[in-house]
Amino acid sequence: MNYRKYHPYPDFSFPERAWPSKKLTRAPIWCSVDLRDGNQSLETPMTLEQKIDFFRFLVETGFREIEIGFPAASETEYNFARTLIENGLIPDGVCVQVLTQARDHIMERTFEALEGVKSAIVHLYNSTSELQRRVVFRKSKDEIRELAVHGAERVMELAGRFGPERFRFEYSPESFTGTEPDYALEVCNAVLDVWKPAPGRKAIINLPSTVEMSTPNVYADIIEYMCNGLKYRDSVLVSIHAHNDRGTAVAASELALLAGADRIEGTLFGNGERTGNADILTVAMNLCSQGVDPELDFSDMNKVVDIYEKETQMTVPPRHPYAGKLVFTAFSGSHQDAINKGLACRGANADFWEVPYLPIDPADVGRSYEAIIRINSQSGKGGVSYILESGYGIVLPKAMRQDFGDYVTKVSDERSKELGREEIYRLFMDRYVNIETPVRLVRYDEKSNGMTRVDAVVEVNGLEQTIYGEGNGIIDAFATALKKDFGLEFEITSYSEHSLDYGSQSRAITYIHVTDKDGKACFGSGISSSISKSSLRALISAANRMTGENDTTNA
Numbered sequence: 001m002n003y004r005k006y007h008p009y010p011d012f013s014f015p016e017r018a019w020p021s022k023k024l025t026r027a028p029i030w031c032s033v034d035l036r037d038g039n040q041s042l043e044t045p046m047t048l049e050q051k052i053d054f055f056r057f058l059v060e061t062g063f064r065e066i067e068i069g070f071p072a073a074s075e076t077e078y079n080f081a082r083t084l085i086e087n088g089l090i091p092d093g094v095c096v097q098v099l100t101q102a103r104d105h106i107m108e109r110t111f112e113a114l115e116g117v118k119s120a121i122v123h124l125y126n127s128t129s130e131l132q133r134r135v136v137f138r139k140s141k142d143e144i145r146e147l148a149v150h151g152a153e154r155v156m157e158l159a160g161r162f163g164p165e166r167f168r169f170e171y172s173p174e175s176f177t178g179t180e181p182d183y184a185l186e187v188c189n190a191v192l193d194v195w196k197p198a199p200g201r202k203a204i205i206n207l208p209s210t211v212e213m214s215t216p217n218v219y220a221d222i223i224e225y226m227c228n229g230l231k232y233r234d235s236v237l238v239s240i241h242a243h244n245d246r247g248t249a250v251a252a253s254e255l256a257l258l259a260g261a262d263r264i265e266g267t268l269f270g271n272g273e274r275t276g277n278a279d280i281l282t283v284a285m286n287l288c289s290q291g292v293d294p295e296l297d298f299s300d301m302n303k304v305v306d307i308y309e310k311e312t313q314m315t316v317p318p319r320h321p322y323a324g325k326l327v328f329t330a331f332s333g334s335h336q337d338a339i340n341k342g343l344a345c346r347g348a349n350a351d352f353w354e355v356p357y358l359p360i361d362p363a364d365v366g367r368s369y370e371a372i373i374r375i376n377s378q379s380g381k382g383g384v385s386y387i388l389e390s391g392y393g394i395v396l397p398k399a400m401r402q403d404f405g406d407y408v409t410k411v412s413d414e415r416s417k418e419l420g421r422e423e424i425y426r427l428f429m430d431r432y433v434n435i436e437t438p439v440r441l442v443r444y445d446e447k448s449n450g451m452t453r454v455d456a457v458v459e460v461n462g463l464e465q466t467i468y469g470e471g472n473g474i475i476d477a478f479a480t481a482l483k484k485d486f487g488l489e490f491e492i493t494s495y496s497e498h499s500l501d502y503g504s505q506s507r508a509i510t511y512i513h514v515t516d517k518d519g520k521a522c523f524g525s526g527i528s529s530s531i532s533k534s535s536l537r538a539l540i541s542a543a544n545r546m547t548g549e550n551d552t553t554n555a
Contacts, residue, residue: 009214012181014221016228019259027287027295029237029263030280031065032058035080036099038271039069042312050311051080052089057307059094062296065121067097067265071113072106081113090118097121097170102151111158114166121204122159123170124151128187129178129210145187148173152194169195170204170239177209181222185229197235205230206265208241209252212275216248220255227260239263242278244270249278254286268308269316269323285322289359298322301365328362330383337382384408387424393500394428397511399493400523404428432525433509435541437461439486444478444536452477456536475512478536482543489517490546492539497531510538514546522546 035054039045046054051068058066068084069077081098084090096117100110102124114120126147127136133144152171159167171191173184188205197203207226209219219242227238240256240263242249253264270279281304284294298304301323305316318326330336335357342355353361362368384405388394396404408427412419419427442464444456454477455468469481475495482488497510508531512524522545526537 009218012218012221012225014225017221017224017259019220019224019255022258024254024257024287024290024292027284027293028257028261029065029239030063030284030296031067031097031239031263031265032063032267032280033067033241033265033277034058034267034271036067036069037265037273037277038267038312041271041273041276042314044313045076046311048076048080048083052083054307054311055084055089057311059091061298061304064093065095065097065263067099067121067123070099072100072109078109078113085114085117092118095119095121095168097123099123099125100155102126102147102154104154107151107154107158111155111162115162117166119168120166121168121170122155123172123204123206124148124155124191125172125174125206126151127175127210128173128184129175130180131178132175141183145190148187149190149194152191156195168202168204170206172206172208172241174208175210176207177211177213177219177222181225185226188226189229189231192231192236197232199235202235202237203232204237204239204263206239206241206263207256207261208265209243209245209249210241212243212245212249212252215246216252216255219252220259223256223261224259237262239265240278241265243272244275244277247275249276250282250286253278253283268304269314269320271312271314279321281323282321285360285365288364299364299366301367303366322360322365328358328367330357334382336384336386340382340386343386384424387421388428391421392425394509395498397494397496397513399513399521400432400511403521403523404431407431428525432523432541432545434526434537435524435544437544438547439482439540439544441533441536441540444533446474446477446532454478454481454536456481458540474532475535475539478539482539486543488543488546490514490522490543493521495535497534500527508534510534512538512542514539514542516546520546 035051039051055066055068069080071078071081084096090096098110098114098120100107100122110122126144128144133139133141137144148171155169171188173179173187176184192203195203207223223240230236238261240253240261242252249270253266264278264280264283266278266280266283268281270276281298284296285298287294305323309315316323318324321327330339338356339358385396385401388396408419408424411427438461440459442457442459444454447453451470452473453468453470454474455466456478457464457466467481467485469477469484471477471480475492479492491514492512493515494513497508500507500509507527507529509525509527514522516522522542524538524540524542524545526534526541528534528537
């Protein structure tokens with residue numbers, strides 16, 4: 001890679017910066033540019049019907065400023081503006097925005113497209129960067145500044161003709177990040193001197209990283225420098241429009257807000273030219289995760305994704321923050337265990353969300369907990385336990401979690417695939433529950449007179465026989481019978497049980513952990529409407545597995 005042909009971004013010394021010590025405590029003014037910047041970057045731009053549907057969705061989401069296009073660029077763009085206005089599709093309280101170059105015929109066509117609008121922002125721009133002045137326009141600083149001033153004067157004149165009370169003005173020094181900061185300030189102030197904004201009639205100065213050229217902290221320094229130097233500051237809304245050429249548009253936008261910006265232009269999922277724009281959804285949800293009302297509604301993230309993908313033909317990446325289908329999913333065993341424990345502790349402090357690895361509650365964006373933990377060869381006991389408990393009410397004892405977790409990991413690795421919830425449940429049932437070969441419990445009788453005696457009929461390889469044993473309770477008595485009649489040597493290490501269902505038809509599940517004479521652990525489980533029967537079934541399952549004849553390790 002020939003890195004020597006690139007030069008670093010110019011140094012910008014701004015020791016008086018104050019933004020690093022500030023915090024974001026409120027949402028900015030949001031302006032969606034999905035229908036202009038986003039749409040113009042699509043391989044197949046949206047149809048008129050798609051743009052109307054997307055506009056309605058943006059309004060429902062909470063956007064009150066929406067850039068609807070560049071009306072002078074094409075008949076489609078012009079007709080979209082006219083359709084919204086003539087059909088009364090712009091709700092009260094929503095202001096549409098249109099883009100125009102500082103060229104007379106383009107500005108005139110823009111105002112014609114807006115005839116009859118209730119409220120609109122006319123967004124005027126011209127490029128001010130050193131590179132474009134030198135290479136594209138071959139104009140001096142004075143000539144470029146005068147072009148901006150002429151545009152500002154012309155839009156004021158046209159607004160007077162079409163109804164000045166209907167219009168607000170916005171100016172962008174395009175390629176702002178490639179413009180010398182002192183010169184960008186000079187041009188913006190020259191435009192403001194034409195418009196002479198007042199607190200009740202604010203102007204917008206938009207400072208775009210048309211090409212992202214520096215680290216976000218440098219962008220923030222320059223934004224704060226501009227905010228400090230702009231005239232009419234109490235009557236100016238400073239807007240930012242960050243592109244993502246360096247992959248840091250969200251960070252640049254957040255730091256620019258700290259630096260004094262009031263407004264963000266961007267798109268859902270960062271769609272836009274080249275690497276795209278700042279992703280408004282991510283910036284908004286970042287605020288939400290810090291306890292700040294984003295003033296946009298993303299509570300049904302699946303709907304947001306569906307509409308976006310339908311209208312744009314773009315695909316939301318599975319790891320996209322907050323919206324990707326895998327963003328709340330943990331495959332790693334240690335992550336799964338921590339999430340499982342965090343969810344289990346939710347009752348202790350329900351006012352605040354505190355779950356490891358999950359910065360927000362998936363339910364807040366309409367996602368279910370079922371997708372949080374999924375199982376593959378990287379998973380462990382915590383994830384497997386969560387699947388069984390959340391889906392089937394099976395609460396594994398601690399030692400059994402490790403045994404089954406290791407087994408599931410092995411199966412997933414051998415099959416080279418993720419295991420679904422039903423597959424995991426079936427593996428558990430096949431490996432531990434009601435194992436009936438070589439020994440199956442047919443019936444039993446329990447008698448207690450100080451000691452407990454169990455007389456049981458069991459089927460061994462298809463043939464019935466009677467066994468009996470005595471002990472301190474039914475499990476101990478049955479264990480004695482199995483040891484005596486089948487020559488088994490084991491000790492019961494642990495026992496637990498719980499109800500699987502509620503009501504009169506509830507069933508019990510029992511877990512038994514036994515250890516043979518060599519210290520090898522073996523687990524069994526039994527399910528029955530009778531706790532006694534589930535316990536005996538669990539013990540037989542463990543004994544059968546101990547013989548090795550029912551080892552399902554290679555299932």
